Amino acid sequence: MTAHLLKRLIIAALTLVLASIVVFAVMEILPGDPARLMLGMNASADQVEVLRNQMGLNAPLVLRYLHWAAGLLSLDFGRSYTYSVPVIDLVRERIAVSLPLALIALALSTIIAIPVGVFSASRQGRAGDTLAMGAAQLGVAVPNFWFALMLIYLFAVWLHLVPAGGFPGWSAGIWAALKSLLLPAVALALPQAAILARVARSALIEVLNEDYIRTARAKGLPYRAVLWRHALRNAMIPVLTILGLQFAFLLAGTIIIENVFYLPGLGRLIFQAITQRDLIVVESIVMLLVAAVILINLLVDFSYAIVDPRLRAIPGKVRSGFPSGIAPKQILRAVQRFRETRNRSRGRQ
C-alpha cells in the first residue's frame, strides 16, 4: 500500500511539472499583448512599453517561467495583471461559489442516477428500463444552457421562487446563497445524472451476469438484497471513476452555466482572464485545477480499495484512475519499469 501511494505521488509530481510547462507555453504562444489591452487604442507605443516593463513582460521567457514556477512551489500564485490583487484571493472568492455548486450538483446527480441505474438494470429490456434509458438519452441530448433558461423562466420569472441569476455571497445568509445555487445545480446535474445512470446500469448488468450473483441467489438471498448489497457494490468502480471525472469537470468546466446564471465561478474567471490576457491568472488557476484533478483521482483510486477489498490485498496492483489524457503512457511505463527493477533487486537480497 505504501509503495502504491509513493508511486502515485511520483506520477502526480511529474504530471504537475509537465502541466506547468505546457500551460506556460500555451499562454505565451497566444497572440495579444496584455499591456496594450489595458491601455487601449489611444495610448502610445511608449506607454505600452512602460507598462510591459512594469508587468515584467519584457524579461526572458525561461526566467519568467522559473520565477512563476518557484512562486508556485512556495504557494505564491502571483498577482493578477488586470485586477492587481493576488491570484489566490480571486480563487478564494470564486471557489466559494464553484465548490458548493459542484458538490450540490454532484450530490443531485448521484441521488438521481444510482436509483435510476439500479431500477433499469433490474428490469433490463423491459418497459421501465426502456423508458428510464430513453429519459437518460434525452438528458444527455438536451443542451444544458437551454434547460437552464427554461428553469429560469419557470422558477424565477414566472413563479418568483428563486432569483434569475447572480450570487449574493455567503455573507447574505446561507439560505439566500443556496437559493441562488439551486437552479444552476439542477441544470448542471441533469446531464451528469443521465450519463451516470447509463454507466451504473451497464456496470450493474455486467455484474448481475456473474457467477457469484447466481450463487447468492441460489443460496436463497432475496433478489433485492443481492442487487443492492452484492451487485451494486461490485458495480461501483466504473461509477466512482465517472463521478471523479464529473467532479473535476464541475469545478471549472461550467462556464456556460455560470454565464447563463451570471455566477462568479472559477470557469468564468478563467474565461475572463483569457480574453483579457491576464496570463498569470490563467496559468496559476489552471495549475491549481491540474492539482485538484490529480488529487481527486488519487482519492477515487483509494476509494476503489474501500469498495473492493481485493485491491487492498494485492500490493502495488496498477489500477490507474487517471484518464488517459492526463498521465502520459511514458510516465506510467517508466514507473512500471522502476517498480520491476526494484522488485528484482529486492529478490536478489
Place this chain on the structure above:
Amino acid sequence: MKLWKTTLAAAVLSLAAATSAFAARSDLTLGIVLEPPHLDPTAGAAAAIGEVTYANVFEGLTRIDDNGQVQPALAQSWAVSDDGKVYTFKLHSGVKFHDGSAFSADDVKFSLDRARAKDSLNPQKPLFAHITNVTAVDPATVKVTLDGPQGDFLYDMGQVAAVIVGRASADGNKDKPIGTGPFKLDHWAKGSEITLVKNPDYWGTPAALDKATFRIVPDAAAAVPALLSGDIQAFANMPAQDALAQVQSDPRFSVVIGSTEGETILSINNKKPPFDKLAVRQALASAIDRSAIIAAASNGLGKPIGSHFSPGDAGYVDLTGVYPHDIAKAKAYLKEAGLENGFSATIKLPPVPYARDGGQVIQSQLKEIGVNLQIVPVEWAEWLSQVFTNKDYDLTIVSHVEPNDIDIYSRPGYYFQYDNPKFNDVIKELGTTVDKDKRLELLSEAQKILAHDVPAVYLFELPKIGVWDAKLQGMWTNWPIEADDLTKVKWTD
C-alpha cells in the same frame, strides 16, 4: 357616527398613501455586460470603468452632460486668457474626497501633472499633450497653461480619463476608488457586482438613490429573464438582440433608443494594395448597402453615417449619399482600378455582435462585385496586436467609441495607414481654433474629405438600447461618453 367612520377611513387611506410615497425605492440594480478590470479611469481604457465611475464616483474639472455639452463640475467657473493659452479655473470649496481628505487646487495640479508625465499610463494621454504648466494659485484656483489655443480643451477636461484624483489615494484607485462624487464604492464582489452607496458628505446636490448596484450579466440570453424577474431594473445598454420586441411590448419597461459616439466602420488598410487605390475604396463604398448591414448588425436601430461623425453632434453633415448603393457603379470603379475580375482579401472580425453579424452581410454584398472576403474571427487581444498595432490586416469592422475622434485619421502610424496632407491641415487648424462657427466649418470640411476619399467605409452609428423599469427616471438617453451617470436617477410612483 357614519361620518366619523368615513373620516377615519379617509385618514387611514391618506396615511397609507403617504407611507407608500415615503417608501419610494431608493436602490437600483443595473446590468452591465462587461466587468471593469479595475475602477481607475486614469489607468485603463476599458469602457466599463467609466460606465461605473464617471460622475458617480469621480469628477473632473468639467463634466459632459447627457447632450454632450460641457458643464461645470469641480471647477465652478473659468476664465480664458485673450490668447487662448491660459485657463484659470475657480474651484468649489468644501469638497472632500471619499477618504475624508479635503480637495484643493493641489489635487488638480497633481492629477494633470500625473496624466501628462513621461511615465504616465493614462489611456488618453494625448488629451494632456498641450498642457505646459499647471499652477495651484491658491487652494481654490488653478491656472493651466497650454502651448497654444485648444478648441476642445474644456471638453477634454470633462472626459473620463481626466477625472481628478487625490494625491494620497491615487495609487489605490484601481481597487478602492477614492473620488469626490455623490456615490462612493461600498464593495466589489469580483465577477459578480459592484455596489455604490450615497456619499453623505457630497458637496453638491445629493443623489436621490441611496444604493446602486452594477451587476455583471455577461450573457445576452440571461439579460432578458433578469429584467423580467425584476432582479435587474435597468440596462443602460441592453444586449437584447432578438428579445427586444418582447421587452418593448411589456408596459412595465421603458425602451429608449439613443445614440452613442460609436462610429461603426469598415476599416481599410490604406497602404496595402489594392486598397491604396482610391477607385478600389470607392468600389467598396458603392457596393455596400447600409440598410441591410444595419438590419443585421444592430437590429435595424443604428443610424447610417457617411463619414466619421456622430449624427447627434453639432456640425454633423449627412454624407450618406456620396456613394449610394450601386453595384454597376461599384463594378465600374473596380474596372477603373484594373480589377474588373475582382480580388480576394481577408476581413478580421472582433468578438462583438455588430462586427460578426455585419461582417457576414458585407462578405455577401462584396461578392456581388467579385470581391471575395475570407472572414477571420479574432479576439480583442488579437485584434489589438494584429490589426491595431501591427497593421496586419486588409479590412476589419470596429466601432470607434471615443467622442470627437475625427482626428484619428491624421495620427501618424494609426492603423488605417491613411495619410492625406490636406486632411491633416484641416485637423491641425481645428485643434487650435476656438471660434465656434469656424470650428463647425472645419469639422464639416474634415467630414467631407473622409466621405469622398473613403479611408474607411462608414456604416452606422452604434445605438444605445436603454431598457429600464418604467418607474425609473433620469437615466441617460444618449451616450456622448460611455457613462451611467446616476446623479439624477430616481424612482417615481
